[in-house]
Amino acid sequence: MIRSRRRAVLSALPLAVLAALLGGAAEPLPTPPMLAEAGWRMGAWHGMAPARFDPMPPRIRSAAGEAWALLPGVLLRAEPGEGGFVWRRLAGPPGCLAWRWRVDAGPPPTDLTRRGGEDRAISISVGFDGWPPEAGAWARARHAAAQAALGDGQPLPRSMLIYVWGGTGREPAPFFASPWLGGIGQVRVLRPADAPRGVWLEERVDLAAEWRAAFGAEGPPPLIKISIGTDTDDTRSRVHAAVADLRLEPCR
Numbered sequence: 001m002i003r004s005r006r007r008a009v010l011s012a013l014p015l016a017v018l019a020a021l022l023g024g025a026a027e028p029l030p031t032p033p034m035l036a037e038a039g040w041r042m043g044a045w046h047g048m049a050p051a052r053f054d055p056m057p058p059r060i061r062s063a064a065g066e067a068w069a070l071l072p073g074v075l076l077r078a079e080p081g082e083g084g085f086v087w088r089r090l091a092g093p094p095g096c097l098a099w100r101w102r103v104d105a106g107p108p109p110t111d112l113t114r115r116g117g118e119d120r121a122i123s124i125s126v127g128f129d130g131w132p133p134e135a136g137a138w139a140r141a142r143h144a145a146a147q148a149a150l151g152d153g154q155p156l157p158r159s160m161l162i163y164v165w166g167g168t169g170r171e172p173a174p175f176f177a178s179p180w181l182g183g184i185g186q187v188r189v190l191r192p193a194d195a196p197r198g199v200w201l202e203e204r205v206d207l208a209a210e211w212r213a214a215f216g217a218e219g220p221p222p223l224i225k226i227s228i229g230t231d232t233d234d235t236r237s238r239v240h241a242a243v244a245d246l247r248l249e250p251c252r
Helices: 002-006 033-037 137-150 207-215
Strands: 026-028 041-045 052-056 069-071 073-078 083-092 096-105 120-128 159-165 185-191 201-206 223-231 239-249
Touching: 033 041, 033 052, 052 239, 069 083, 073 083, 073 223, 083 120, 096 120, 120 239, 159 207, 185 207, 201 207, 223 239
Parallel strands: 159 185
Antiparallel strands: 026 041, 041 083, 052 073, 069 239, 073 239, 083 223, 096 201, 096 239, 120 159, 120 223
């Protein structure tokens, strides 16, 4: 299968997503100037044509001391079979992450709990600099190999929460283990694939509480990266979607 082949090679790219660390295959891409100016970097899945990502300026303004980080949003466009992601550093304590998103076109419902076929319109992946209890020797060894190849200057996430617009809505709730990430990644479906199209929907998650709920452990560790991605290679779908007004702020 296409997905199996593209995850057969270990990547040295500093991804916010950990698929590249755990048998995944990803490759860096030249980042368009406007996207780079907004602080994002592009990546693509090995063997898959890259999707298009364009920056969106924030539409909100944060009062002094209200938000720790206000990030430019992203427009996502993918033709059938395309996919990829953008990523950026996100350092500091895990407060509340808030954003708006919408999907005008995207894949049909897919089973996100299984390897292969799990296309989704949008995934927002938050990387943490600390291990969850379920991270076994295999996952840690792959992580160590990727980190050694990359060097110490760009540390890689050791655990990850993945928020998805996609899936059937019948996946285990609130979190389930990513089928690709060997105990390091936990997925939460916030909006299934059949959620209303063409309207902005608001989200806000308490990252500290979510990490504890997802991994069943005290913590959480500090943040390290965030990524926004899309995936259409199995269903051959088109994606037209957006994520706007990403902000990390204190939880109240």
